[in-house]
Amino acid sequence: MSIKVMLADDQAMVRGALAALLDLENDLQVVGEVGRGDEVVPQAVRAGPDVVLMDVEMPGLDGIAATAALKQRLPAVRVLVVTTFGRPGYLRRGLQAGADGFVVKDTPARELADAVRRVHQGLRVVDPALAADSLIAGESPLTEREAEVLRASLDGGTVADVARALFLSEGTVRNHLSSVIGKTGARIRAEAARIAVDNGWL
Incomplete structure (x- = not known):
């Protein structure tokens, strides 16, 4: 069969x-x-x-x-x-x-x-x-919310754009992005996004 x-x-x-x-x-x-x-x-x-x-x-x-x-x-x-x-x-x-x-x-x-x-x-x-x-x-070091914020910022939008899209305050978005940059060892948001994408974390 x-x-x-x-x-x-x-x-x-x-x-x-x-x-x-x-x-x-x-x-x-x-x-x-x-x-x-x-x-x-x-x-x-x-x-x-x-x-x-x-x-x-x-x-x-x-x-x-x-x-x-x-x-x-x-x-x-x-x-x-x-x-x-x-x-x-x-x-x-x-x-x-x-x-x-x-x-x-x-x-x-x-x-x-x-x-x-x-x-x-x-x-x-x-x-x-x-x-x-x-x-x-190893496992992704990012929390679900950090991954969500990073995903929303992939197209290069501003912090304000991401905050609006996810119904978060700009301060919260900045905190998440700063945490992501720290966890990935990147210098800037775009580099953190590239590292996360390359590892399949997003």
Whole structure:
């Protein structure tokens, strides 16, 4: 019996390539594709996949939030996160959201198909280099509110802009940003944001 696979990736070419590769396998069948994170749950309800291959960076909802939403609605569906960005923080956050496996996009086709089978069997599959990086990097030092403030300031808005967007006082935003700068060892807010993004903390 075929393992039913759904693809969630915002790049149509990547989805097409993955679908073509997986369809070459006798025991794998692609039953659905979506290009946005907020389409994952509705499509999974319709298509009834066994395994969802989930990209991290998608419009509408990122892959980590989409994984959490999918696991809440359809807990039996297995999720294999497939990402271009091997950021250690993504691994930790993805597993916390309920992902069953984590591989990078340049994984060879045969290994990817094997990862789908193993996740379907109930095994956890994690790219070894990513696992090692994650252990070395450790957990995010940022509190949830600090991460929220830093995320809101990514587009370069002023402290006043961030305060307005998050309904906080400017003093509170400054305190959070100063704490973030201290924790990341950065000199300025933009550098702190880059460090946080590179580590997958945001």
